[in-house]
Amino acid sequence: MRFNRSEMQQQLVFVGPALLFFTLIVLVPFLLSIYYGMTNWNGVSSTVTWAGFDNYKQIIMHDTDFRNSFWFTARYSAVTVILINLIGLSLALLLTKALKSRYLLRSVFFMPNVIGGILLGYIWHFIFVKGFASVGEWTNIGLFQLPWLGTSSTAFWGLIIVTVWQYSGYLMIIYIAALLNIPKDLKEAAQIDGASRLHMLLRITLPLIMPAFTVCFFLAISWSFKVFDLNLSLTGGGPFNSTKSVALNIYNEAFRNNRYGLGTAKALIFFVVVALITILQVKYTKKKEVEA
Amino acid sequence: MRRSKRYPILIGIMLLITVLLAACGQNNAATGESGGTEGGEKKVTIRYLSFEVEIAEQLSRMFKEYEALNPGVTIMFETIGSGADSASALRAKFNSGNEPDIFQNGGYSELDLWIDHLEDLSDEPWAKNVVEMAREPITRDGKLYGQPLKVEGYGFIYNKDLFKKAGITKVPETLAELEEVANQLQNAGITPFLNPYGEWWIIGNHLANIPFAYQEDPNSFIKGLNEGTKSFASNEVFNQWLDLVDLTLKYGNKNPLQVDYNTQLTEFATGKAAMTQQGNWASIPLLKANPDLNIGFLPMPINNDAASMNKLPIGVPNYWVLNKKSDPEVKKAAKALLNWMVSNEEGQHYLMSEFKQIPAIETVRGDKEVLGQLAGDVMRYMDEGKTISWNWFKFPAAEATSHYFADALQAYSAGKMTREELLAAFQNAWKNLNNS
Numbered sequence: 001m002r003f004n005r006s007e008m009q010q011q012l013v014f015v016g017p018a019l020l021f022f023t024l025i026v027l028v029p030f031l032l033s034i035y036y037g038m039t040n041w042n043g044v045s046s047t048v049t050w051a052g053f054d055n056y057k058q059i060i061m062h063d064t065d066f067r068n069s070f071w072f073t074a075r076y077s078a079v080t081v082i083l084i085n086l087i088g089l090s091l092a093l094l095l096t097k098a099l100k101s102r103y104l105l106r107s108v109f110f111m112p113n114v115i116g117g118i119l120l121g122y123i124w125h126f127i128f129v130k131g132f133a134s135v136g137e138w139t140n141i142g143l144f145q146l147p148w149l150g151t152s153s154t155a156f157w158g159l160i161i162v163t164v165w166q167y168s169g170y171l172m173i174i175y176i177a178a179l180l181n182i183p184k185d186l187k188e189a190a191q192i193d194g195a196s197r198l199h200m201l202l203r204i205t206l207p208l209i210m211p212a213f214t215v216c217f218f219l220a221i222s223w224s225f226k227v228f229d230l231n232l233s234l235t236g237g238g239p240f241n242s243t244k245s246v247a248l249n250i251y252n253e254a255f256r257n258n259r260y261g262l263g264t265a266k267a268l269i270f271f272v273v274v275a276l277i278t279i280l281q282v283k284y285t286k287k288k289e290v291e292a
Numbered sequence: 293m294r295r296s297k298r299y300p301i302l303i304g305i306m307l308l309i310t311v312l313l314a315a316c317g318q319n320n321a322a323t324g325e326s327g328g329t330e331g332g333e334k335k336v337t338i339r340y341l342s343f344e345v346e347i348a349e350q351l352s353r354m355f356k357e358y359e360a361l362n363p364g365v366t367i368m369f370e371t372i373g374s375g376a377d378s379a380s381a382l383r384a385k386f387n388s389g390n391e392p393d394i395f396q397n398g399g400y401s402e403l404d405l406w407i408d409h410l411e412d413l414s415d416e417p418w419a420k421n422v423v424e425m426a427r428e429p430i431t432r433d434g435k436l437y438g439q440p441l442k443v444e445g446y447g448f449i450y451n452k453d454l455f456k457k458a459g460i461t462k463v464p465e466t467l468a469e470l471e472e473v474a475n476q477l478q479n480a481g482i483t484p485f486l487n488p489y490g491e492w493w494i495i496g497n498h499l500a501n502i503p504f505a506y507q508e509d510p511n512s513f514i515k516g517l518n519e520g521t522k523s524f525a526s527n528e529v530f531n532q533w534l535d536l537v538d539l540t541l542k543y544g545n546k547n548p549l550q551v552d553y554n555t556q557l558t559e560f561a562t563g564k565a566a567m568t569q570q571g572n573w574a575s576i577p578l579l580k581a582n583p584d585l586n587i588g589f590l591p592m593p594i595n596n597d598a599a600s601m602n603k604l605p606i607g608v609p610n611y612w613v614l615n616k617k618s619d620p621e622v623k624k625a626a627k628a629l630l631n632w633m634v635s636n637e638e639g640q641h642y643l644m645s646e647f648k649q650i651p652a653i654e655t656v657r658g659d660k661e662v663l664g665q666l667a668g669d670v671m672r673y674m675d676e677g678k679t680i681s682w683n684w685f686k687f688p689a690a691e692a693t694s695h696y697f698a699d700a701l702q703a704y705s706a707g708k709m710t711r712e713e714l715l716a717a718f719q720n721a722w723k724n725l726n727n728s
Contacts, residue, residue, distance in 0.1 A: 043383055046408050129550050147547035150490070151706065238490065239549040240703035255380035257692040257725060258405060 121233025399429025
């Protein structure tokens with residue numbers, strides 16, 4: 001593609017402002033953090049000392065907390081990505097059927113997404129600690145009597161429950177849009193050929209909404225890897241550090257332990273890992289996309 | 293045709309200029325504080341950041357009064373605290389260029405960390421009246437960098453009515469007596485301890501401070517830890533302290549890791565347990581939740597030596613400090629405000645009776661009647677000289693170490709760590725944060 005001059009100018013007008021802000025808000029801080037990642041800056045003092053690759057060595061060789069956080073985030077992401085997509089797609093399939101209340105239900109399922117993560121965390125904190133305990137007292141159902149945020153395994157599942165509840169609705173909307181775009185004639189043709197419902201779902205519907213899978217998996221992976229606000233307000237990384245996501249670990253390192261340099265170095269490592277995973281995922285699901 | 297094509301560019305350039313101007317304008321608003329001299333009177337805005345959730349309402353009323361008395365002075369008051377991580381929030385504010393003029397500092401390692409930003413307050417009129425125990429944490433090279441907010445103490449708060457109900461007449465002063473009391477309470481169907489082990493600062497700062505404070509010389513013990521000549525595992529006091537921790541867990545509530553500060557206050561105020569570890573700052577919210585609450589302080593004994601155990605950890609938690617890099621006009625106004633708070637009658641009124649806090653300025657004397665039962669107990673222990681020190685601001689990177697202590701204590705209370713592992717985790721955290 002070649003642009004002539006006036007087209008270049010047009011591009012500048014339309015893309016320019018966005019590019020300017022992207023540079024100021026994303027690109028410049030990113031480059032700065034590459035620099036800070038190689039220093040020993042504590043985040044407050046006016047002296048910054050050069051450390052080279054010492055921070056990276058420290059993280060990879062000695063930092064067990066960071067490793068634990070990575071392992072936790074990986075487990076958390078694996079479970080949430082699968083559950084969010086599964087539930088989002090099921091809801092979408094259900095709510096594209098001729099149900100009377102489908103429009104109402106769509107907004108109901110989408111609703112949790114409108115509330116921000118911090119607030120959600122505090123609401124669910126209350127539900128887990130007070131709400132569940134009261135229900136448990138009345139009904140004696142074991143599930144509600146668990147110390148939900150008090151042990152590492154229940155806190156893990158607590159986080160998952162809230163995440164799934166928050167994001168499934170969003171993916172549901174994307175899947176609904178994709179499902180409504182499937183040409184009717186294909187389905188009718190299959191029906192005339194005598195295809196069963198399951199067959200139609202596996203052979204026609206799912207392949208045709210592959211682009212939606214690409215988007216939804218990408219979103220789910222990047223959300224769950226970057227989980228921060230919900231983690232902060234629901235469990236705060238506790239109990240005993242067992243549910244600390246990488247993002248929270250980075251934040252604590254930089255701002256609580258006064259090691260800004262080390263924190264940014266961690267952030268860069270994290271960036272590379274997440275970028276790799278999402279690139280692989282997009283490549284893989286893109287390959288599966290077909291056209292009708 | 294050529295003409296019409298130029299329009300978008302022009303518009304684009306104008307847009308860019310507007311954006312840049314807007315950005316600059318914002319910058320001005322953020323740095324230049326004295327906004328012109330209208331009507332001969334200087335207009336000054338003091339940005340005041342506080343971590344004191346308990347007195348947020350009272351502080352804001354005091355500032356309103358000050359604003360009314362001093363036209364031209366506006367105080368932008370903000371409180372961060374409790375569940376929030378106030379130290380991180382302050383750092384974020386500084387990094388984003390949104391620096392407050394007056395904020396808080398805990399002294400010791402926190403003073404070292406922030407000293408580049410702090411104004412020397414030694415020459416302020418109130419500086420000579422600061423009580424002796426409040427000077428050391430905030431003094432460097434003979435210079436005083438902050439105004440102490442208050443004196444505070446903590447220990448086990450106990451519910452006197454529940455004690456009476458269980459037939460307990462003598463207040464426990466040693467570990468064995470504490471266990472006996474806990475036993476008596478349990479037999480009477482009362483939960484002895486409410487353990488707030490879900491809140492990091494209650495255990496990481498205050499509970500973990502106890503074995504430091506009971507060292508023969510806390511400062512030299514901490515120095516020894518820094519130099520690697522002392523260790524947690526080989527220290528007898530830490531072992532004794534874990535006896536106390538075990539006792540609270542044995543006679544404690546279910547699910548201690550789910551109890552945070554707010555839960556602790558509401559449960560204790562409604563009489564769900566007889567004892568809980570907390571400080572006199574909890575007095576206001578506790579009495580708000582239950583005005584009839586009859587409470588007092590018990591010491592936190594770690595062995596059976598009655599003479600040395602009946603002491604409360606008392607210290608100065610926080611200081612108001614002034615941002616050195618603020619505008620000179622703002623600094624002048626901020627100094628006047630700090631002085632007003634401790635020397636003017638109206639300011640003192642808030643300090644003595646509204647905040648329900650024990651003043652740390654000699655010229656301001658708190659009234660035990662007004663301050664309530666908890667502060668009264670702290671003042672009694674102070675007058676009798678039965679105090680031990682506060683040490684968490686001497687830890688490496690101050691409260692960062694406390695967070696690791698809290699994590700380890702949580703794991704210990706859940707049975708995921710043994711004593712040896714707990715003390716090893718303490719050692720690791722200390723070593724890890726000490727060499728940064």
